Amino acid sequence: MNTVTQRTIFTILFLLWGSLAFAGQIPSPPQLGSEAHIIIDFNTSKTLAENNADARRAPASLTKLMTAYVVFKELQENNLTLSENTTISKKAWKTGGSRSFLEVGKQLPIEILLKGMIIQSGNDAAVALAEHIAGSESSFADLMNIHAKKLGLDNTHFKNASGLPSEGHYSSARDVSKVAQAIIRDFPDFYEWFSVSEFTYDDIRQYNRNSLLKQKDIDGLKTGYTKAAGYCLASSAKRNGMRLISVVLGGESKSSRVSESQSLLNYGFRFYETHKLYSAGETVYESKIWKGASEILSLGIKEDLYVTIPRKTYKHLTASATLPATIIAPVEDKHTMGEVNIKLKEDVIASIPLITLTAAPEGSFWSTTVDSIKLWFK
Numbered sequence: 001m002n003t004v005t006q007r008t009i010f011t012i013l014f015l016l017w018g019s020l021a022f023a024g025q026i027p028s029p030p031q032l033g034s035e036a037h038i039i040i041d042f043n044t045s046k047t048l049a050e051n052n053a054d055a056r057r058a059p060a061s062l063t064k065l066m067t068a069y070v071v072f073k074e075l076q077e078n079n080l081t082l083s084e085n086t087t088i089s090k091k092a093w094k095t096g097g098s099r100s101f102l103e104v105g106k107q108l109p110i111e112i113l114l115k116g117m118i119i120q121s122g123n124d125a126a127v128a129l130a131e132h133i134a135g136s137e138s139s140f141a142d143l144m145n146i147h148a149k150k151l152g153l154d155n156t157h158f159k160n161a162s163g164l165p166s167e168g169h170y171s172s173a174r175d176v177s178k179v180a181q182a183i184i185r186d187f188p189d190f191y192e193w194f195s196v197s198e199f200t201y202d203d204i205r206q207y208n209r210n211s212l213l214k215q216k217d218i219d220g221l222k223t224g225y226t227k228a229a230g231y232c233l234a235s236s237a238k239r240n241g242m243r244l245i246s247v248v249l250g251g252e253s254k255s256s257r258v259s260e261s262q263s264l265l266n267y268g269f270r271f272y273e274t275h276k277l278y279s280a281g282e283t284v285y286e287s288k289i290w291k292g293a294s295e296i297l298s299l300g301i302k303e304d305l306y307v308t309i310p311r312k313t314y315k316h317l318t319a320s321a322t323l324p325a326t327i328i329a330p331v332e333d334k335h336t337m338g339e340v341n342i343k344l345k346e347d348v349i350a351s352i353p354l355i356t357l358t359a360a361p362e363g364s365f366w367s368t369t370v371d372s373i374k375l376w377f378k
Contacts, residue, residue, distance in 0.1 A: 026271050026310050032260045035230060035250025038173040039264040041274055042181055042236070042243035043306040048268045052173070056155050057249050059171040060224030060232050061098070061121050063163030065179045066144050066156075068118060071110070071129055072187040073147065082111040086132035092124045097164055097226075100125040101204050112201060114190075119199040120206035121223065123162035130161035137161055151178055165228045173247040180221050180234050180245050194220035194236075210235075212258055218265070221245075223257070233257040237265050242274040271311055277319070277342065278305045284340055285321045285354060290375055291368040292329030292360045299323075299337055299354040307342055307350055316345045321354060326375070333359040 029049030036052035047053070074080040085107040093104045100122025102108065110132070116125035130140035137160055144158040159169035184191050197213055199206045209223040210233070217237045224232035231251035237244055246264040251257035278284050280303050289297040299321070309317070323338035331337070335356045342350040362368060 029267055030260075030263045032248070032263065033252055033256060034248045034260055036173040037246070037248045037260065037264060038177050039244055039246040039268050040177050040181070041268070041272070041306075041308040042184060042245055043274055043276075043304075044308045045181070046308040047174075048244070048272055048308070049264060050173070054155050054172050054174055056170040056172055058165060058169065058226060058229035059163055059176060059249070060226045060229035061123075061163040062171065062176050062222055062224040062232050062234050062247075062249075063158065063161070063169070064117055064121065064126055064224075065176065065183060065222055065234065066148065066158060067126050067129065067140075067161045068114065068190070069179055069183055069187075070140070070143055070147055071114060071133065072183070072190050074133055075110075075190075076187070080110060080133065082109060082114075084110050086110065086113065086128055088124070088128050089131055091137070092127040092131060095123045095127045095162060095164070097123045097162065099123060100201065100206065102128060115193060115196070115199050116201060116206070118193050118222075119196050119208050121209060122206075123164060126162040127160075148175075151182055153178060163224060163226070163229075165226050173249050176234050176247045176249070177245050180236060180247070183221075184236060184243070184245075191220065194222065211254075212261060215262065225254075231257040233261050235261045235265065237269075239269050241276075242269065242272075244268045272308055273311050273314070274306055274308045275314060275317075276304055276306050277317075278340075280304050281357065283357060285323075287321075287323055287327055287337075289327045289329055289331065289360055291363055291372065292331075293363045293367075294360065297327060297331065297337075297360050298357045300357045301340070301352050302334075302355060305340075305342075305350065305352055307344075309344055309349070313344060318343050323354070329360045330362045331356050331360040333357075 036055050038050040038053040039048045088102045088106050090104050098121045100116030100120050102124045113125045113129050116122040130137045134140035140161050141158045148156045153175040155172040156175040159166040197208050212218045217239045220236045221234040233248045235246045246261050248257050248260050282300050283298045285299045287297045321340050336353045338354045339351050
């Protein structure tokens with residue numbers, strides 16, 4: 001079945017399913033031919049569809065997402081600069097697979113190597129970056145695994161920076177989506193490079209293999225292929241304030257990884273919507289506080305609160321706060337004080353701790369005495 005036919009079928013299915021979405025009912029996700037896949041909401045981490053998402057598989061060049069993450073982290077912590085030069089080793093130059101056409105002994109800035117790895121998917125660039133940062137590719141892989149553990153990648157272990165086949169080198173669709181999510185969240189300026197369609201180095205024009213970038217709203221991320229891994233693609237798209245991340249591993253062909261990724265993204269955007277309910281530091285709830293300099297205690301949340309829900313169900317959202325029966329000053333700033341619960345109809349879909357937005361010092365002798373008497377009668 002060609003790509004055009006697949007897209008036509010998916011379009012018809014979405015039209016047929018449309019009436020269900022308006023009632024808040026979600027049809028089954030598309031059945032794909034890839035070995036594993038997942039689609040998540042970037043802001044809430046909610047999984048919208050998955051299959052074999054935790055299965056350990058060869059990730060091919062999707063490995064370079066973690067390589068890029070480690071380099072970005074080094075830049076962020078000022079251990080590295082984009083203009084810093086590195087000398088291309090013979091090992092980097094000899095690395096097989098996709099290449100950025102580096103030359104042995106030539107000095108190149110980190111920025112050129114990063115773009116060569118991200119846009120052209122250069123294995124030689126990935127090895128050069130790894131050697132510059134950690135001394136050797138194997139030491140860099142150790143660094144990758146340290147960051148993988150911090151990101152909660154339970155089904156991932158790296159043996160190299162490029163993604164070339166190696167025993168014990170694996171990841172999963174879910175873990176790849178987490179790395180993609182971390183890149184977009186932590187390094188928004190560098191993330192823009194994943195949407196660049198071509199890159200010229202040493203008069204050689206190199207093209208991004210991600211043909212999905214031609215589609216509206218899609219701005220990343222990375223393709224991958226080896227015989228062991230099959231055709232892989234990590235994608236991200238943003239539409240009407242909602243960002244989704246999809247990962248397809250073990251696809252049958254270049255065209256299938258594209259059509260299947262598009263199918264996942266269409267499904268997510270068609271049947272779900274994401275809402276920002278509260279901002280970090282915003283007053284979510286006000287409570288009576290006894291024996292304080294003020295009678296009102298303002299409570300909020302540490303981070304922005306988003307929810308992902310079926311389309312056309314926003315009106316069914318309700319919020320309620322669970323607080324201590326009695327709050328007595330003094331109370332420290334950022335002190336956890338109960339929680340806010342978000343329900344969609346009868347189901348709790350989010351429970352977030354409430355924190356004090358400012359310190360609440362004890363009041364005057366007179367006010368504390370009066371409140372003590374009131375509390376005694378209460």
